[in-house]
Amino acid sequence: MQLTGAEIIIECLKEQGVDTVFGYPGGAILNIYDALYKYRDEIHHVLTSHEQGASHAADGYARATGKVGVCLATSGPGATNLVTGIATAQMDSVPIVAITANVGKALLGRDSFQEVDIAGIVMPITKHSYIVKDIRQLADTIRKAFYIAKSGRPGPVLVDVTKDVTGALYEYQPRRPATVNRETSEIRTEDVETAIQMIKEAEKPYIFVGGGSVISGASKEIAELAYRIQSPVCDSLMGKGAFSGEDPLYTGMLGMHGTKTSNLGVMECDLLIVLGARFSDRVTGNTQTFAKNAKILQIDIDAAEINKNIVVDASVVGDVKEILRRILEGLPASEHPQWIEHIQEMKGKYPLSYDHTQLTGPYIIEKLYELTNGEAIICTDVGQHQMWAAQYYKYKYPRTLLTSGGLGTMGYGLGAAIGAKMGRPDKTVVNIAGDGCFRMNMNEIATAVRCGKPLIQIVLNNHVLGMVRQWQTLFYDHRYSQTVLNDKVDFVKIAEGMGAEAMRVTKLEEVEPALKHALAAKGPIVLDCWIDQDLSVFPMVPAGESIDEVFDEEDMKKNEQSV
Secondary structure, three states: OEEEHHHHHHHHHHHOOOOEEEEEOOHHHHHHHHHHHHOOOOOEEEEOOOHHHHHHHHHHHHHHHOOOEEEEEOOOHHHHOOHHHHHHHHHOOOOEEEEEEEOOHHHOOOOOOOOOOHHHHOHHHOOEEEEEOOHHHHHHHHHHHHHHHHOOOOOOEEEEEEHHHHHOEEEOOOOOOOOOOOOOOOOOHHHHHHHHHHHHHOOOEEEEEOHHHHHHOOHHHHHHHHHHHOOOEEEOOOOOOOOOOOOOOEEEEOOOOOOHHHHHHHHHOOEEEEEOOOOOHHHHEOOOOOOOOOEEEEEEOOHHHOOOOOOOOEEEEOOHHHHHHHHHHOOOOOOOHHHHHHHHHHHHHOOOOOOOOOOOHHHHHHHHHHHHOOOOEEEEOOOHHHHHHHHHOOOOOOOOEEOOOOOOOOOOHHHHHHHHHHHOOOOOEEEEEEHHHHHHHOOHHHHHHHHOOOEEEEEEEOOEOHHHHHHHHHHOOOOOOOOEOOOOOOHHHHHHHOOOEEEEEOOHHHHHHHHHHHHHOOOEEEEEEEOOOOOOOOOEOOOOOEHHHOEOHHHHHHHHHHO
């Protein structure tokens, strides 16, 4: 069957089961958009307000569904506007395929209008990047891109196609997508046996769950392991929901803004079982002292992560779910009553706490958790609100917290929320942002309105860049250089101007009615919640310090009194 290159691209998307794409048209990609018009009943295109929004929407779609997200952009600035979203996906192992169109082959390398070497630009931030200059290679390249994006450790792939290829004719032969199997060939039996022996010998085990556990779908196996060996469980920001935040064995997040129980417990344990985590500096603090009393067993699909940041005592390379299944086959039950009792005592001694006398981010997020019964998909931007969302919303399931963990991308959340809602229309989707982050991509409210689906945007508005200001307070002697947003921006008027409903919340008693109204809304709604500019995220570990140096507001007050 003779098709144009643009039509071959769309047929290849259909082969891969793609039903939704996010993008923004332009001159070089017009042939693809013309083909999309013909296929509009089979593939739904979401027109975002900016290409960065399209890349974040594809990311959010992928995280919420487990499928590959797809975004489209034209050449030059259209393509470069995808870069931040691609880098975000790479850092958090999110499978997306970005398809861009470049100038015609004859115009490449001539500084032509809107020409840029996007395949070269994204090479360090993708699993692979291609430029297709020959239509004979087009279909196979698209197929390879999807396979690479979702196999092994997932990640983004970019396919750049010259405009002449999108317009040329070629014979198209449909194919079934290549099957992506769990990584089992690299799993060594002797490594599994070593892991079993280490777990059997441990008297104070601790399980640390990372984003790889979410990706592998290992929740059932993690819960079985935790109860089989009676081990407490903590997680990274990316690992939220792989083990239920409501479970009695759960102790909270580990690291810079982790709970005291998790941080102190990991420093006391004799075996740390690490499931799909890469030992980010925000988790480990001082790597020389991290888990200094423990043997460390690392299970990860990416061999490059073994001994990269933390030297471990043993490792098993492969899919977390498959490895745990094999470990559980040979692992007897064990009990550690004194260890569990000690951890539970710490949970009672060091609960998360905040000021209940004023309107705060934690109060709003706890109320949101209560009203949604922990069933919503929560997206966030980056900063104080992100940490509060990690601390005070209890994630019962994987793929329910969508946040930029590795790159820390301000402006990520709203696009991701749109993608999540398109992929999971059955779920309540809420994006939580600070006012600094919301400013970055608030134009996507117009996209949310155009999509016509309910979506809640909560802005925790403290009129400052909250997390940076917190660091300036603690470590820069209150020198608030360029972190005060004392202008006259009105988010309610802006949201209404883009067609959304909007409400301002300034008092504690207004929170519950506003959230109930938002949860019942039929379209996008923005809640502009004004909180104090000097609220801080606690507990906290100073950058580079040992995680047992964790302190909270009470500790600060005691130190001030003793000085």
